[in-house]
Amino acid sequence: MRWLLVKDLQILRRSPLLTGLLVVYPVVIALMIGFALSSPPGKPRVAFFDQVPRGHGTIALGGQRVNVGHYAGALLSSVSAIRVSSRAQAIATVRSGQALAAVIIPADLPQQIQSLVTQGIGSPSVEVILNSRDPIERQVVDQAITARLNQVEQSVSKQLLRVAIADLQQVLSGGQVHALGQTVHLLGLRNARAIVAGTLAGLPRGSPLRPALSQVISFADLAIQGLSFASPALGTIGTPLAVHQIQLAGATTPTDAYAAAIAVIVSLMFVGVLLASGLLALVRSENAYARLVRGLVSPGRLLAEKIALSAVCATLVTLVMAALVSLFVSLDWSRLPLWVLSLGVGAIAFAALGVTIGAVAREVSAASLLAFLIALPVAFVALVPANAVSGGLKTVLDVIAFVFPFKASLQAVSNAFSGTAPGAGLPLVHLLALALAFGILARVALVRFAR
Amino acid sequence: MPATLEAHGLTKHYGSQVALRAISFALVSGERVGIVGPNGAGKTTLLSILAGVLAPDAGRLSRPATEIGWVPQQPALYSKLSVAENLRLFARLEKLADPEAAVARMLEQTALSQRADEQVGRLSGGNRQRVNIAIGLLGAPTVLLLDEPSASLDPRQRERLWEFIAMLSAQGTTVVFSTHNVAEVERYATRVLLLADGELLFTGTPAELEVAVGDGGARDFEAKLVSFLHARGH
Numbered sequence: 001m002r003w004l005l006v007k008d009l010q011i012l013r014r015s016p017l018l019t020g021l022l023v024v025y026p027v028v029i030a031l032m033i034g035f036a037l038s039s040p041p042g043k044p045r046v047a048f049f050d051q052v053p054r055g056h057g058t059i060a061l062g063g064q065r066v067n068v069g070h071y072a073g074a075l076l077s078s079v080s081a082i083r084v085s086s087r088a089q090a091i092a093t094v095r096s097g098q099a100l101a102a103v104i105i106p107a108d109l110p111q112q113i114q115s116l117v118t119q120g121i122g123s124p125s126v127e128v129i130l131n132s133r134d135p136i137e138r139q140v141v142d143q144a145i146t147a148r149l150n151q152v153e154q155s156v157s158k159q160l161l162r163v164a165i166a167d168l169q170q171v172l173s174g175g176q177v178h179a180l181g182q183t184v185h186l187l188g189l190r191n192a193r194a195i196v197a198g199t200l201a202g203l204p205r206g207s208p209l210r211p212a213l214s215q216v217i218s219f220a221d222l223a224i225q226g227l228s229f230a231s232p233a234l235g236t237i238g239t240p241l242a243v244h245q246i247q248l249a250g251a252t253t254p255t256d257a258y259a260a261a262i263a264v265i266v267s268l269m270f271v272g273v274l275l276a277s278g279l280l281a282l283v284r285s286e287n288a289y290a291r292l293v294r295g296l297v298s299p300g301r302l303l304a305e306k307i308a309l310s311a312v313c314a315t316l317v318t319l320v321m322a323a324l325v326s327l328f329v330s331l332d333w334s335r336l337p338l339w340v341l342s343l344g345v346g347a348i349a350f351a352a353l354g355v356t357i358g359a360v361a362r363e364v365s366a367a368s369l370l371a372f373l374i375a376l377p378v379a380f381v382a383l384v385p386a387n388a389v390s391g392g393l394k395t396v397l398d399v400i401a402f403v404f405p406f407k408a409s410l411q412a413v414s415n416a417f418s419g420t421a422p423g424a425g426l427p428l429v430h431l432l433a434l435a436l437a438f439g440i441l442a443r444v445a446l447v448r449f450a451r
Numbered sequence: 452m453p454a455t456l457e458a459h460g461l462t463k464h465y466g467s468q469v470a471l472r473a474i475s476f477a478l479v480s481g482e483r484v485g486i487v488g489p490n491g492a493g494k495t496t497l498l499s500i501l502a503g504v505l506a507p508d509a510g511r512l513s514r515p516a517t518e519i520g521w522v523p524q525q526p527a528l529y530s531k532l533s534v535a536e537n538l539r540l541f542a543r544l545e546k547l548a549d550p551e552a553a554v555a556r557m558l559e560q561t562a563l564s565q566r567a568d569e570q571v572g573r574l575s576g577g578n579r580q581r582v583n584i585a586i587g588l589l590g591a592p593t594v595l596l597l598d599e600p601s602a603s604l605d606p607r608q609r610e611r612l613w614e615f616i617a618m619l620s621a622q623g624t625t626v627v628f629s630t631h632n633v634a635e636v637e638r639y640a641t642r643v644l645l646l647a648d649g650e651l652l653f654t655g656t657p658a659e660l661e662v663a664v665g666d667g668g669a670r671d672f673e674a675k676l677v678s679f680l681h682a683r684g685h
Contacts, residue, residue, distance in 0.1 A: 294516055
C-alpha cells in the first residue's frame with residue numbers, strides 16, 4: 001500500500017492545478033468566512049426626506065410637550081442616511097440604486113400624532129419607498145426599515161405613556177402644573193378625599209349632608225383604587241412580556257463557531273469526496289485496475305489506500321482552514337485533539353462515499369460530476385432545520401441526512417470547536433458506521449471495474 | 452518437453468451466455484501461440500483467465516497467475532508518471548528482490564533507457580505499448596500473455612514489436628497473444644488456437660491450420676478461415 005500512496009502523491013504533485021485548488025479553495029473560503037463573521041453588519045443606505053418644519057416637531061400632551069423629531073434622529077443613527085430635499089429626489093435616489101430605500105416623513109406627522117393622542121382620531125403614517133428587484137434583498141431591506149420604524153414607534157409610545165402616567169399621578173396625588181407661564185397647584189384626588197372625610201367627621205350625626213358626602217368619599221376611594229392600579233398597568237404596556245429562554249439541549253454552539261464548522265465541513269466534504277472518487281476512477285481510466293488486482297493489490301487494500309490518502313489530505317487542509325478561521329472566530333483550541341479526531345473520522349466517511357462514487361462512475365470526469373451532484377444536495381438537506389418542513393418530506397430529508405456523512409460530521413466538528421452539546425461521541429460512531437457501509441458498497445461496485 | 456502452462460476445462464459464463472466451453476491445452480517453453488477468432492469468440496476472456504484477472508466458473512490452471520506476465524490490450528500505465536516510475540511502481544508491487552535492477556534491465560531490453568524520465572502521457576502509442584510490455588516482463592515470467600498487442604500500432608512499430616517477441620521466445624519465454632489479424636498468426640505464431648463462440652475449434656501450427664481450413668474456393672487465408680467457421684455454424 002505504501003507504494004500506491006507514493007504513486008498517488010507523485011500524481012498529485014504533477015497535477016498542480018488540482019492540488020492548488022485543493023489547497024487554495026479552503027484557504028480562500030476560510031478567509032471569506034472569517035471576514036464575514038468578524039465584520040459588523042452594514043447599515044442600509046436610506047434616503048431620508050423629513051418634511052416637518054424645524055421647530056414644529058413637538059406635540060402637547062397634558063401639561064408636557066414631547067419632541068417627536070428627537071426620535072427621527074434615532075432612526076437616522078441606525079441607517080446610513082442620505083438626506084434629500086424632496087419626495088422626487090428621494091424616489092430618484094432609490095431608483096438610481098444610491099439608496100436601498102427612502103423614508104418620507106410627512107409635514108403633518110406631529111399633528112397626526114397629536115390628533116390620535118388627544119382625540120383618538122387618525123392613523124399617523126410615514127412613507128417607505130423600495131426599488132429592489134431581488135426578492136431576497138427586498139425582503140432584507142423591508143425588514144430592516146420596518147424593524148427600525150417599529151423601534152421608533154415603540155419609543156414614541158413609551159414617551160407618551162410616561163407623560164400620561166405622570167398626569168394620572170397628579171390627578172391622584174396632586175402637585176404643581178405649569179401652564180401658560182403660570183404655576184397652578186393641583187389638589188389631587190387623595191387630598192380631596194381627606195378634606196371631604198374631615199368635613200364629614202365634623203358634621204352632627206343627623207346632618208342631611210352626611211349621606212351625600214359619604215357617597216363622595218366612596219367614589220373617591222374607588223377612583224383612587226382604580227387609578228393606583230392604572231399607573232403601573234400603563235407602565236407595562238411598552239414591554240408587556242419578558243421572555244426567559246430555557247434550552248433543553250444544553251448550551252448550543254455559538255453562531256459564529258457553528259458557521260465556521262459548516263464552512264469547514266463543506267470543504268472537508270469536497271476535498272474528501274472529490275479526491276477519493278477521482279483517485280479511484282483514475283485507476284480504471286488508466287486501465288491499471290486489472291493489472292493491480294491480479295495478485296499485486298487486493299481490491300479492499302486499493303480502496304483503503306484511496307480512502308486513507310483522501311482522508312489525510314482533507315483533514316490536513318481543513319485543519320489549516322480551521323486555524324485560519326480561528327483568527328476571526330473564537331474556537332476552543334484546548335480541544336485540538338478532538339478537532340483532529342472529528343475531522344479525521346468525518347474525512348474517512350466522506351472519502352468512503354467518494355470511492356463509492358468513483359467505483360460507480362468508473363471514469364474521472366463522470367466521477368467528479370457525480371460527486372458534485374451528490375455532495376451539494378446532501379449539504380443543503382443536512383442544513384435544513386429539523387422543523388422547517390413537516391410530514392413525509394421531513395422523513396425523507398431526515399433519512400437523507402442520516403445516510404450521508406454531512407450532518408454527523410457537522411455535529412462532531414461543531415462540538416469539537418466549542419465544547420457544547422450534543423457531544424461528539426454518537427456522531428463519530430455514526431460516521432464510522434457510514435464509512436464501513438460505503439466501503440462495502442464501493443467494494444461491491446468494484447466488480448464492474450474489471451469489465 | 453515439459454509444459455510451462457496447462458489449462459484444463461476452462462469454462463466461463465456471463466449470465467446465460469457461454470464465453471468459454473471447457474477449453475484445454477498445454478504450452479511449452481519458447482512457443483509463440485496465437486489465439487485467433489472472430490469478435491466474441493472468447494479470446495480476451497481466455498487471456499483474462501490465464502492472467503488471473505477473471506476467475507473461471509470451472510477448470511484449472513497448472514501455474515498461478517502471479518508467475519505469468521500479462522500485457523493488457525490498452526496500456527495499463529499511469530500517464531502522469533515517468534517510464535521509470537511506472538516500472539519501479541510495478542516492480543515494487545510485485546515485490547521483486549531488486550526493483551531498481553529490474554527497472555534498468557527492462558529499460559535496456561525495451562530500448563527505452565533514453566526515455567526513462569519522460570512522462571508516459573507524452574510518449575507515442577508504440578513507446579507506450581513497449582512500456583506496457585516491459586511491465587508484463589518485469590518478473591521475468593516463463594509465460595507472457597499479450598492481448599492484441601499490435602492493435603494500435605503502425606506497421607513499423609508492429610514490426611519492431613514482433614522482433615521483440617521473437618527475441619523473448621528465442622530466450623525461452625512462452626508467448627501467448629490474441630489477434631484479429633490472421634496474417635500475423637500465419638507469420639509470427641508457432642502454434643494457433645482457433646476459438647469461436649467460446650469453443651476451441653482447432654489447435655496446431657499455422658501450416659496445419661491452413662490444411663484444416665482447406666481451399667474452399669476462397670482467394671486468401673482469411674476468407675478461407677471465414678468459410679471454415681461458417682461451415683461449422685459460427
